[in-house]
Amino acid sequence: MNDHKRRKSKKRSQLSWAVGSVASGAAVLALATIALYPHQGHAEVLASAKVATHAKVAAKPAAHGASSQQPIVYKNPPRSLIPQGRQLFAEDCQTCHGPDAEGSVRAPNLQGLGAATVDFWVATGRMPLADPTEEAEIKPPRLSHEQQLAVSAYVASLAPGGPAIPSPNLGLANLSKGESLFAENCAACHTITGAGDALANNIYAPSLWAATPTEVAEAIRTGPGDMPRFGPGTFSNQEVDDIVRYVAYIQHPDDRGGLALGGVGPVAEGFVAILIGLGSLMVAGYWIGGRAQ
Amino acid sequence: MSTLEQRAVDAADFADERLGVAKFARSSFNxxxxxxxxxxxxxxxxxxxxxxxxxxxxxxxxxxxxxxxxxxxxxxxxxxxxxxxxxxxxxxxxxxxxxxxxxxxxxxxxxxxxxxxxxxxxxxxxxxxxxxxxxxxxxxxxxxxxxxxxxxxxxxxxxxxxxxxxxxxxxxxxxxxxxxxxxxxxxxxxxxxxxxxxxxxxxxxxxxxxxxxxxxxxxxxxxxxxxxxxxxxxxxxxxxxxxxxxxxxxxxxxxxxxxxxxxxxxxxxxxxxxxxxxxxxxxxxxxxxxYKVSYAVQPDWYMGWLDGALRLMPSWEAVFGPTYGGHMIPNVFFPAVLLPGITFGLLFSWPWIEKRFTKDDREHNICDRPREHPVRTSVGVGILMFYIVLFLASATDVLANTFQTSLNLVLWTLRIMLFVLPLVAGLVTYLLLREMAAIPSIGDPKIPVEIRRDFDGSFTLAELSIHGEEEEILELPEEVAYRSLVGGHGHSAPSMDTNGDQSSVETSEAGDDHGVFEVPRD
Amino acid sequence: MSDTQLFEGAGDEEIRRPLMEKVIAISFIISVLGTVGLGVTYWVGGQPQVEGGFLFLALGGIGVGIVSWGKYLVPQGPYVQERHEMRSAPEDVDAMHASLSRGLGQVGRRKFLLRLLGGAVGVFGLINLFPFLRSLGPVPGKSLFVTNWKHGSELVTADGRTVLASDLEVGGVMTVFPKGFEGEPSNAIDQVILVRAADYDLVTRPGRETWGPEGYLAFSKVCTHAGCPVGLYQELTQQLLCPCHQSLFDVLTGATNVFGPAPRPLPQLPLYVGTDGVLRSQAGFDEPIGPGFWERGA
Structure with a gap:
């Protein structure tokens, strides 16, 4: 009886010790969980956070210059930049594109393509190439923002035609219309999450997650590389603005389900299910199925 | 008897008096x-x-x-x-x-x-x-x-x-x-x-x-x-x-x-x-x-092999007669209907396919070790490899994008791999298992032994437990002791002469599990 | 069932593992705390990650606790139990055969009645299968052979906007429908991908001399392989790629299948430009669109 009592009291002290340690552990875990997903405290916090990020996205391009109530304002760079552009063009571009951008066997004619085309290729770092044999790939731009505008201004001054540099006003865009247009016209190559994918014959639809609103609008309007061109007969400026707005959204989508796994869908999910899900359960099974001692 | 036990017993009695479950329940508990x-x-x-x-x-x-x-x-x-x-x-x-x-x-x-x-x-x-x-x-x-x-x-x-x-x-x-x-x-x-x-x-x-x-x-x-x-x-x-x-x-x-x-x-x-x-x-x-579509569309992983088969299938279909009035067995029939049909047909009939070769109609309650059955294991590995390649093929575009190679190259590689890899994997497995089979006592747990030579020249072998205590002392014929010494592996003598039925008692006794063991008998 | 007696009463010795008891207690307490956390999370509105985390603790605590209990605090043996071959004793088998034959003999004697019974059940099954299947859906009839495209169909976008010959720039692409059929469900069948590959009339193949006015080419968007929308246009190489299984179609030669599993070219829709500048179809497709089926030939 006495022995029984002692055991009981010992158990009670064990219990309080356990409760204490576990409570603190659980609290740490809960805090860590919430901290990992800062935008998703609970419903209200979530809602307010979302409004805030949306407002930020919307405010950015508005401050960028387009103060009018147009969804997209097309503006050529100031003509004062043309001399600087001519200089840069001679240094970096004319080896392939020719002194007057008339093209050569190595590179296309740029005359009449407009400032948006040139700005897109230069701003995304695809041009100028370090040497003519290099592939035109997305990389940090070699020219400064002013230099990009200068080259665009110069090429645009050579011949009329082509769109000027667009500044989308995302504040006027319709996100839902953008989703619909994106799914119909863009997702077939860039995937619905904007992750990008490989097309036939060594061509890639790039990921859209790093593209600026201006670049997206330029790409839609000018159709760089293998991308089709979507002119005013296909999309109105409003529609382009809507798409750009949706692209801005999928750069920071609502991943409320947790880790997004790169946005490539069931392939990654399958690997997680098999390797992590089944894998950890097999480890647990190894523990359970093994002999004690 | 505690109250909990008493209640459980009462519940069991209730069930037994109405359903007569005692006998079944006892055998199930045990x-x-x-x-x-x-x-x-x-x-x-x-x-x-x-x-x-x-x-x-x-x-x-x-x-x-x-x-x-x-x-x-x-x-x-x-x-x-x-x-x-x-x-x-x-x-x-x-x-x-x-x-x-x-x-x-x-x-x-x-x-x-x-x-x-x-x-x-x-x-x-x-x-x-x-x-x-x-x-x-x-x-x-x-x-x-x-x-x-x-x-x-x-x-x-x-x-x-x-x-x-x-x-x-x-x-x-x-x-x-x-x-x-x-x-x-x-x-x-x-x-x-x-x-x-x-x-x-x-x-x-x-x-x-x-x-x-x-x-x-x-x-x-x-x-x-x-x-x-x-x-x-x-x-x-x-x-x-x-x-x-x-x-x-x-x-x-x-x-x-x-x-x-x-x-x-x-x-x-x-x-x-x-x-x-x-x-x-x-x-x-x-x-x-x-009319809307996204790229990188894949099904869930378990449908991947079918999607992969659809992608790898050459652009071929069987046609009889003109467009209007003729007949056609379309392209997708072969990878998406015929292939699953064959797959599951093979799966269902496998026990009988094997029986046809082994002519084995005995009961088997002891699992085989895969390494002891090179044919079955290598056939299995080959077939598995076939489906793994198909599964990979469901992500041709994602693979091409991840490794920045041509989609066309990935597709052709996988088309060839689909037939080459299973053969290679099966063959390599088979050869490896044959090699392993030639090594005596492979896979048996290593038992520390001490071989002693007595003054009279006879050998004894002491099997030691993990803690170094003697567990068993065996008289050893000289040549076996010599082989054990030269071979450098744990003794395999007791199993040498009992290589009969794979699943019989004798061979299994030479296997592992040297843990604490009690065999209660009648 | 006698084999179970083999170890009865064995292994009743008490296992003392105070540390393990502590671990198990902690597990159960973690579970309780996790469940409380889960309840609080629900109460304040829920959040997927927090819910998942607490569920993990709540369930995992119970799981680890019970398993440890079963593994460390109760006897593990190993115990041995005899097993018997599945087949029954010969006398039981014989008795079964006898009973089976007796019954069969009693019933099988009346061969005529047996045949009638078989016939009745068979006819019942067959006849009732028919309305059951038939109620499920219509017979296909000619529906797989036709679309809503016909002579003079105006090309419109998904939201019903008429497409003019001046709308697309060279290198442009668009999904179009025959006017009046841009909504569901007909848009699944009638969807057409319109590509402007040049600014002059294009001839993809002999016999299609007038089908591509001002460089406009229109193809069924339903892949001839498995029916996905072929919505992926590579402008430089002028090829259409199906996003599902990567069939590649060469636009300038009439969407011929050049790579991947697609067995046939995409059917081309003959176009003309009306006097009002609107793009229209000269006629419907000259072959069934989409994936293959038994009733069509080459």
Missing amino acids: KIFPDHWSFMLGEIAMYSFVILIFTGVFLTLFYVPSSHMITYHGSYAPLRGQKMSEAYASTLNISFNVRAGLVMRQIHHWAADVFIAAIVVHLLRIFFTGAYRKPRELNWIIGSSLLILAIVNGFIGYSLPDDLISGTGIRIAFSIILSIPVIGSYLAFFVFGSNFPGTSIIPRFFIIHVLILPAIIAALIGAHLAIMWHQKHTQYPGRGRTNRNVVGIPFWPAYALQAGGFFFITSAVIAALGGFVQINPIWLYGPYIP
Whole structure:
């Protein structure tokens, strides 16, 4: 009886010790969980956070210059930049594109393509190439923002035609219309999450997650590389603005389900299910199925 | 007797007086289950199924199985104002507005992925250990049927949200049914209730997914377990284990506690996945509209081999006669109807195919070690490799993009690999196992031994326990002692002269498990 | 069932593992705390990650606790149990055979009645199968051979906007429908991908001399392989790629299948530009669109 009592009291002290340690552990875990997903405290916090990020996205391009109530304002760079552009063009571009951008066997004619085309290729770092044999790939731009505008201004001054540099006003865009247009016209190559994918014959639809609103609008309007061109007969400026707005959204989508796994869908999910899900359960099974001692 | 015990006994009496369960209950409580981690794989599958039922019931309370098109006015802004099916809108509602709805949806989806993964790995364990042999052919058939049903129900469940990616999957499913010779177009119209897309498929899929297939699966799992219970589980060879006994832990309480706990652990792991790893974020995919499409569309992993086969198939179809009035066996028939037909035909008939070669009609309750059966193991590895290549082929575009190589190159590589890799893998496995078979006592646990030479010149061999205590002292013939010394491995003498029946008592006794052992006898 | 007696009473010795008891207690307490956390999370509105985390603790605590209990605090043996061959004793088998034959003899004697019974059940099955299947859906008839495109169909976008010959720039692409059929469900079948590959009339193949006015080419968007929308246009190489199984179609030669599993070119829709500048179809497709089926030939 006495022995029984002692055991009981010992158990009670064990219990309080356990409760204490576990409570603190659980609290740490809960805090860590919430901290990992800062935008998703609970419903209200979530809602307010979302409004805030949306407002930020919307405010950015508005401050960028387009103060009018147009969804997209097309503006050529100031003509004062043309001399600087001519200089840069001679240094970096004319080896392939020719002194007057008339093209050569190595590179296309740029005359009449407009400032948006040139700005897109230069701003995304695809041009100028370090040497003519290099592939035109997305990389940090070699020219400064002013230099990009200068080259665009110069090429645009050579011949009329082509769109000027667009500044989308995302504040006027319709996100839902953008989703619909994106799914119909863009997702077939860039995937619905904007992750990008490989097309036939060594061509890639790039990921859209790093593209600026201006670049997206330029790409839609000018159709760089293998991308089709979507002119005013296909999309109105409003529609382009809507798409750009949706692209801005999928750069920071609502991943409320947790880790997004790169946005490539069931392939990654399958690997997680098999390797992590089944894998950890097999480890647990190894523990359970093994002999004690 | 404590009150708890008293109550349990009273309950048992109540049951026995009305149902006469005492005899069965006693034998069940005392039933012995062999211990091995690989015997837990089927349990993972079963527990995942239970999780699927629980979470699935929750989801049916909110899901609306309707293709009726409505305009969305819910809380997910990027789709507000769009036309979508009620099915999709209700799935958005589950993900955004139902409390705990998203976590339940994600747990349900992860559980489905793990369910089928566990079935497949369980099947591989059964295959490579030969546990399908007599008397277990029936359970092999039931298990294989469960695999098919699980895959079909998984695909149907994946289709229910009616999002852009799963809708494209339904479109492909229509084309596959359409491709069946003679009856294909009729069958497709009957299943879909009209030409694609129609408005019947979502409600029909729903009732199949939540009632018909789960009921069949549950019944088959019940039969699977009952047969296993009745036949008793197989066990691996080991000391004291024979074809005529089971060595392990009793069902009550040790096994019941472990298995019951494993259910909770399975649930915990899947719940963690459901909470922390996003799966099928249908809101990012948008509603299914037949002319919209996304790249990088893949089915869930267990359909991957079929999708891969569709991609690798050359552009070939059988045609007889002119466009109007002729006949055609379409391209997709071969990879998507014929291949699964052959696959599951082979799977179902495997025990009898093997029997045809081995002429073995004995009962087998001891699992084979895969390395001891080079032919079966290498055939299995080859076939497995075939399906792994098909599975990889379902991600040709993702592979090409990840490794920045040409899509065309990836496709052609996989087309060649599909036939080369299985042959190579099978052959390499076979040769390796033959090599291993030539090494005596490979795989046996190393037992520390001491070989002593006495003054009279005779050898004795002392087998030591892990702690260095003498356990057994054997007289050794001189040449055996010499070989043991030169060979440098643990003694294999006792098993040298008993290389008879693989599954018989004698060989198994030379196996592992030198742990504490008690063999109570009558 | 006699085999179970083998170990009865064995292993009743008490296992003392105070540390294990502590671990199990902690597990159960973690579970309780996790469940409480889960309840609080629900109460305040729910959050997927927090719910998942607490569910993990709640379930995992119980799981680890019970398993440890079953593994460390109760006897593990190993115990041995005999097993018997599945087949029954010979006398039982003989008795079964006898009973079976007796019954069969009693029934099988009346061969005529047996045949009638078989016939009745068979006819019942067959006849009732028919209405059951037939109620499920219509017979296909000619519906797989036709679309809603016909002579003079105006090309419109998904939102019903008429497409003019001046709308697309060279290198542009658009999904179009015959006017009046841009909504569901007909848009699944009638969807057409319109590509402007040049600014002059294009001839993709002999016999299609007038089909591509001002460089406009229109093809069924339903893949001839498995029916996915072929929505992926590579402008430089002028090829259409199907996003599902990567069939590649060469636009300038009439969407011929040049790579991947697609067995046939995409059917081309003959176009003309009306006097009002609107793009229209000269006629419907000259072959069934989409994936193959038994009733069509080459």
